[in-house]
Structure formats: C-alpha cells, structure tokens
Amino acid sequence: MSDPEELQSRLSRADAGYYTVEVCRGIATKIDRIRELKLQRNAVLLAHNYQRPEIFEVADFTGDSLGLSMKAATVNEADVIVFCGVHFMAETAKVVSPGKIVLLPNAKAGCSLADMADVKDVADRIAELKVDHPDLGVVCYVNTTAAVKALCDSVCTSANAVQVVASMSNKTILFVPDKNLAAHVAGKLPDKVIIAWDGHCYVHQQINPDSVLSVRAMHPGIKILVHPECRDDVVKLADAALSTSGMVDYARDSDATEFLAVTECGLSDLLAVQAPEKTFYRACKVCRFMKMITLDDVISSLETMQPEINLPDSVRIGASRAINRMFELTASMAAIN
Numbered sequence: 618m619s620d621p622e623e624l625q626s627r628l629s630r631a632d633a634g635y636y637t638v639e640v641c642r643g644i645a646t647k648i649d650r651i652r653e654l655k656l657q658r659n660a661v662l663l664a665h666n667y668q669r670p671e672i673f674e675v676a677d678f679t680g681d682s683l684g685l686s687m688k689a690a691t692v693n694e695a696d697v698i699v700f701c702g703v704h705f706m707a708e709t710a711k712v713v714s715p716g717k718i719v720l721l722p723n724a725k726a727g728c729s730l731a732d733m734a735d736v737k738d739v740a741d742r743i744a745e746l747k748v749d750h751p752d753l754g755v756v757c758y759v760n761t762t763a764a765v766k767a768l769c770d771s772v773c774t775s776a777n778a779v780q781v782v783a784s785m786s787n788k789t790i791l792f793v794p795d796k797n798l799a800a801h802v803a804g805k806l807p808d809k810v811i812i813a814w815d816g817h818c819y820v821h822q823q824i825n826p827d828s829v830l831s832v833r834a835m836h837p838g839i840k841i842l843v844h845p846e847c848r849d850d851v852v853k854l855a856d857a858a859l860s861t862s863g864m865v866d867y868a869r870d871s872d873a874t875e876f877l878a879v880t881e882c883g884l885s886d887l888l889a890v891q892a893p894e895k896t897f898y899r900a901c902k903v904c905r906f907m908k909m910i911t912l913d914d915v916i917s918s919l920e921t922m923q924p925e926i927n928l929p930d931s932v933r934i935g936a937s938r939a940i941n942r943m944f945e946l947t948a949s950m951a952a953i954n
C-alpha cells in the first residue's frame with residue numbers, strides 16, 4: 618500500500634498548498650490501482666518532465682520527449698506503453714515501437730506548437746522554397762506530428778538541434794516549427810541560411826527577461842537554466858541553454874545549490890522532488906496540455922485500452938526515416954537526453 622504521509626512529504630515540495638494528507642490519501646489509492654493494472658496489462662508508463670507530480674509517482678521512466686520514446690523502443694518485455702505526455706510524443710513512441718500498443722490517457726493532450734505546422738502547409742512551403750533553393754534541407758523539431766516528420770530530411774531535439782543542422786551538407790535549411798529554436802541554431806551556425814517556420818510554444822513565449830532578471834537580482838549567485846524554446850532575449854540571460862533532461866542532469870551534477878529553471882513549471886516540480894537538497898526558484902509558465910492527464914485518466918486508459926495511437930504505414934515509415942537520420946547525423950544515442 619502507498620503511504621499517504623510519505624507521499625505528502627515528497628509531493629508537497631512541488632506544491633505545499635495542494636498536496637495535503639487528505640489529497641494524498643486519494644492519490645495513494647489511485648497509485649495502487651495503477652500499479653495493479655500495469656502488472657495485468659504488462660505495461661510500462663513513461664512520463665514527460667512537465668507532467669503533474671503525482672504522475673511521476675507511477676512512472677517507470679521520466680524524461681524529455683524523444684528520450685522517452687527511445688526508452689520505449691528498448692523496453693522489449695512490455696506489451697503496452699502508457700505515454701503521459703502530449704499527442705506528438707505518443708506518436709513518436711509508436712513510430713519507434715510499432716509492435717507495441719501505445720496509449721495516450723487523455724486524447725485532448727495536444728501541443729499548440731506542433732499544431733502550428735499543418736502537414737499540407739509544410740508540404741506546400743517545401744515545394745515553394747525548392748524552386749529557388751533546389752538544395753534545401755528540411756529539419757523538424759521533435760515537436761511536430763508524425764506526418765510532418767515524414768516530410769523532413771531529419772528530426773532534431775532541443776538538445777541536438779545545432780549538431781543536426783551543422784552536420785547536414787545543405788547550406789539552406791527550413792527549420793520547422795519553432796522560430797525561437799531556429800534563431801538559437803542560426804546564432805550558433807552563421808554559415809547556414811536558416812529559414813524559420815513561424816511557430817512558437819505559447820508557454821515559453823510568455824516568459825520575458827524581467828521575470829528572470831528579478832529573480833537574479835534577489836539571488837545573484839543563482840545558475841540560470843533556459844530552454845531554447847524561450848525568446849532570444851531570455852536565452853541570452855542563461856548560464857546554459859538546455860533541454861529539460863539536460864537541466865535535470867546539470868542541476869544534479871553541478872556544485873551550485875541554487876537554480877532558476879526557465880521553462881514549463883512541471884520541470885521545477887520534478888527538480889524539487891528529485892534533488893531536494895538543492896533550491897529551485899521559478900520563472901516558469903504552466904502548459905495546459907501537459908497538465909491534462911490525471912491519475913483517473915491513466916486508470917481509465919489501462920482499463921479500456923483506449924485512447925490508442927495508430928499511424929498509417931506510410932507516415933510511420935517516413936517519420937522513422939527522419940528520426941534515424943538524426944541518429945546518423947549525431948552518430949550517437951548520447952545526443953538524446
């Protein structure tokens with residue numbers, strides 16, 4: 618049986634006001650039910666770093682989107698993957714693990730950034746640009762639908778975007794869909810011509826320099842970790858611009874004791890739970906999509922085996938090719954974290 622008081626001592630680091638012993642009593646019962654269902658279904662549960670703290674309690678693995686998908690591909694003994702993240706991530710898990718049942722416990726958990734790159738619009742833009750740039754290369758951030766990935770030469774993550782673009786022989790690159798990550802890559806690779814898709818993450822776009830500077834003014838020795846989906850004027854303030862898993866590793870390995878994680882608030886929750894001896898300040902915003910999946914959704918999903926992610930073969934094979942190209946370009950699984 619899960620112990621509500623032990624749960625409360627962990628979860629209250631994320632939000633002391635919400636995770637009362639009473640609330641944790643209800644959570645403990647649901648956690649026990651999920652553990653029972655996971656055994657019955659031979660399921661593995663993957664949770665993105667931005668999920669609710671109680672989801673981390675039932676996760677077999679936490680990480681960023683592609684890191685989790687790679688983990689899914691190697692969990693050979695599981696029949697079912699429960700992906701607690703958003704839709705494009707569950708699709709990626711299906712692309713790399715076609716033989717497994719992939720469940721996304723709440724079908725409404727989408728991503729506004731991925732939605733900004735419609736597959737037909739991307740196909741039309743590629744055709745248009747290739748008239749003037751026959752050598753055009755197309756790189757898509759992992760935050761795209763599988764159908765868009767299938768149109769790209771290579772996928773990239775926030776951890777390896779610079780490395781992927783640098784490794785491509787094409788001088789001109791269409792970078793889809795995040796314009797802030799595109800600007801970060803362009804700043805690092807002045808010899809490339811980067812044509813940015815006009816998309817952004819609504820969460821990271823809301824974070825401005827003042828919210829970072831005000832925390833730094835109060836805590837001058839603090840290490841500032843910024844996700845490259847943030848605006849350029851925010852990324853410039855970073856001690857390190859990192860993917861979410863890169864931030865977790867940095868905070869764990871650093872001798873510093875005080876950090877500001879500038880990204881979605883769930884990462885601060887995870888850091889508070891995973892590194893209780895360190896102090897994490899916040900300049901973050903909440904992603905409504907990432908908070909949609911609840912423990913009740915996970916229970917219902919494992920009971921009904923719905924909603925299940927399925928992809929047409931043509932999309933799955935095309936997306937798989939673009940993901941594999943990323944591995945060839947980065948030549949190492951270590952590029953994914």
Ligand code: SF4
Nearest residue numbers: 728729730818820904
């Ligand atoms: S934080 Fe931004 S990129 Fe991530 S799921 Fe939410 S809307 Fe999409």
